[in-house]
Amino acid sequence: MIKRRQSKKIMVGSCAVGGDAPISVQSMTNTNTCDVKKTVAQVHALENVGADIVRISVPNMEAADAFGQIKQQVKVPLIADIHFDYKIALKVAELGVDCLRINPGNIGKKDRIKSVVDCASDLNIPIRIGVNAGSLEKDLQQKYKEPTADALVESALRHIELLTQLNFENFKVSLKASDVMMTVAAYRKLASQIEQPLHLGITEAGSIKLGSIKSAIGLGILLAEGIGDTLRVSLAADPVEEIKVGYDILKSLRIRSKGINLIACPTCSRQKFDVIKVANSLDEQLADIQESMDVAVIGCVVNGPGEAKEAFVGITGGEPNLLYKNGKPDRKVTDDQIVEELEKEIRNKIAGS
Numbered sequence: 420m421i422k423r424r425q426s427k428k429i430m431v432g433s434c435a436v437g438g439d440a441p442i443s444v445q446s447m448t449n450t451n452t453c454d455v456k457k458t459v460a461q462v463h464a465l466e467n468v469g470a471d472i473v474r475i476s477v478p479n480m481e482a483a484d485a486f487g488q489i490k491q492q493v494k495v496p497l498i499a500d501i502h503f504d505y506k507i508a509l510k511v512a513e514l515g516v517d518c519l520r521i522n523p524g525n526i527g528k529k530d531r532i533k534s535v536v537d538c539a540s541d542l543n544i545p546i547r548i549g550v551n552a553g554s555l556e557k558d559l560q561q562k563y564k565e566p567t568a569d570a571l572v573e574s575a576l577r578h579i580e581l582l583t584q585l586n587f588e589n590f591k592v593s594l595k596a597s598d599v600m601m602t603v604a605a606y607r608k609l610a611s612q613i614e615q616p617l618h619l620g621i622t623e624a625g626s627i628k629l630g631s632i633k634s635a636i637g638l639g640i641l642l643a644e645g646i647g648d649t650l651r652v653s654l655a656a657d658p659v660e661e662i663k664v665g666y667d668i669l670k671s672l673r674i675r676s677k678g679i680n681l682i683a684c685p686t687c688s689r690q691k692f693d694v695i696k697v698a699n700s701l702d703e704q705l706a707d708i709q710e711s712m713d714v715a716v717i718g719c720v721v722n723g724p725g726e727a728k729e730a731f732v733g734i735t736g737g738e739p740n741l742l743y744k745n746g747k748p749d750r751k752v753t754d755d756q757i758v759e760e761l762e763k764e765i766r767n768k769i770a771g772s
Contacts, residue, residue, distance in 0.1 A: 421674065423645045426616045429545045429589055432496025432517030434471050436545075436591060436649045437616030441675050442642070443471035443649040444665035446658040447500070452482040455489055461658065462493045468662045469677050469709050472649065474498040474520060483507050487514035498547065505531040512538045520547040522554075523581040536585045545589045548578045551622055552596035566596060568604035575609055591615055591648065595622035599637040606641050616648035627656040631664045635671070642672055663706075676711035679765070682726055682733075683716040690718025691736030692754045700758045710769050714761065715743070732764045 428438030436443055446465050450457040452475055462473050477486050477499045490497055496517035501508050505526045508519050512535075519539060523532045539546055552566035555574055563570040571594045582590055592615055594605040602621055610617060621637045624630030634652040641647050652661045652668070669675040683698040684690070698716050705714075715733030717723035727733030727743035735741045739751040742760055752760050 421643060421645055421672065424610055424617075424647075425614075426648055427588070427614050429591060429616060430543075431472055431498065431545060434496045434517075436472075436618075440648070442647060442669060444469065444662055444669070445472035445474060445498075445649060445651050446470055446661040446665075447474040447476070447651065449658060452476055452478075452489075453485045455485050455492075458485070458489050459492045462489065462495060462497075464659055465662055466493065466495045467707065468659050469666060470495055470662045472496050472498060472518075474500050474651075476500045477507055477511055478502070479504075480507060480510065483510040483514070486511050486516070490515050500549075503527070505535050508535045509538055512542055512544055516544060518545045518547055520549050522549060523578045529581075532581055533585055536582060536587045539589070540587055543589070545591065546582065546587070547618060548575060548582070548590055548592045549618075550575045550578070550592070550594050552598070552601065553623070566598075566601065568594075568601050568608060571596065571601070571605040572608045572612075576612070579613065579615075588615070591618050593618035593620060595620045595653075597621065597623045597625075597633075599633050602637050603640050606646055607644070610646045617646060619647040619650040620653055622653050624653050625655060627654050627660055627664075630654040630656070634664065635668050638668055639672065642668070642674060677709050678711065679705045679708055680711070680713045681716065682713060682730060684718050684722065684726075686718055689721065689736075691738065692718060692734075692740060692757060694718040694736070697734070697757050701761060704758065704762055705765065708765065708769065712765060712768070714765065716757075716761075731768060732761055734761060 426437040429436050434443055448458050448461045450461050465473050473495050477483050498518040498520050499511040499516045500520045526532050550571050559570050575592055596602045619638050621634045624633045650665055652664045654661050666677050670680050686694045713730040715726040715730040717726050718736040720737050723735030727735050728746040733743045734757050742749050742752050
């Protein structure tokens with residue numbers, strides 16, 4: 420059983436992060452923030468697949484005004500991603516932001532940092548310190564010659580010191596690199612030095628295929644060690660896919676379940692129906708379901724009965740195919756009925772629960 424690192428709990432709007440709270444899954448919009456209609460639509464799409472938190476880039480005052488309009492039209496907690504201009508942070512704070520993602524070091528002079536921190540403190544708004552290997556301070560680049568885990572941690576501790584000097588403890592920290600093992604090493608090192616929650620991620624992980632693999636490895640290692648309180652899977656893909664992959668990682672570690680856990684065989688010549696086609700169809704047709712449920716799709720009778728008995732509903736290939744429900748054989752189904760019958764059982768279960 421995984422033993423979680425003990426961290427302080429902070430509140431990002433209605434979502435608890437750290438402490439004994441479930442590990443939250445978040446993503447970031449990629450629409451033009453000033454296009455309020457499109458951004459709201461994307462936030463709603465992320466909400467629909469279970470996003471606990473959504474981050475929005477706010478690069479200028481026009482985007483800050485748009486952020487205020489977006490905030491009024493959605494329910495999920497929103498983080499504003501801000502760099503360089505402290506006045507943008509003050510503006511979105513007035514407009515109801517749930518968390519500020521900044522690097523105190525790039526906000527500017529200490530009086531500007533103090534203005535942001537004082538505002539956040541007065542309004543009980545948490546701050547996320549976000550350290551990225553691609554944007555380390557120039558002196559750290561010169562010191563370490565290239566991004567390293569030690570450089571990431573030193574940068575984070577530098578930003579943390581700025582906040583602690585201002586008596587501000589309501590923050591979380593991320594240490595992201597595209598290199599998996601560098602990221603893992605950095606989080607391991609910082610986890611033992613601070614009590615604040617940690618936001619996990621492998622930044623710029625790549626396409627949906629490679630990025631999902633890199634994220635599963637890096638985040639999986641850390642989560643299995645009990646490190647991490649919230650996560651984002653960074654993919655060059657539709658942000659909705661980031662939420663899906665994030666939950667798949669948590670489901671695989673049995674940390675948190677949301678949605679269908681599809682148990683499907685890798686297929687071989689023993690299969691009695693097209694397992695790949697059925698699995699892909701179920702993935703697509705059940706994407707809206709957030710309730711946790713195990714569904715087994717096994718092409719033959721070697722492992723089929725055993726897997727189906729452990730799931731709420733399952734199908735075992737044979738002559739004929741056999742549908743299992745609540746661990747027991749229920750009825751025979753033809754190949755062309757499999758998807759329809761499984762979906763019917765799943766949706767009936769949800770409707771009756």
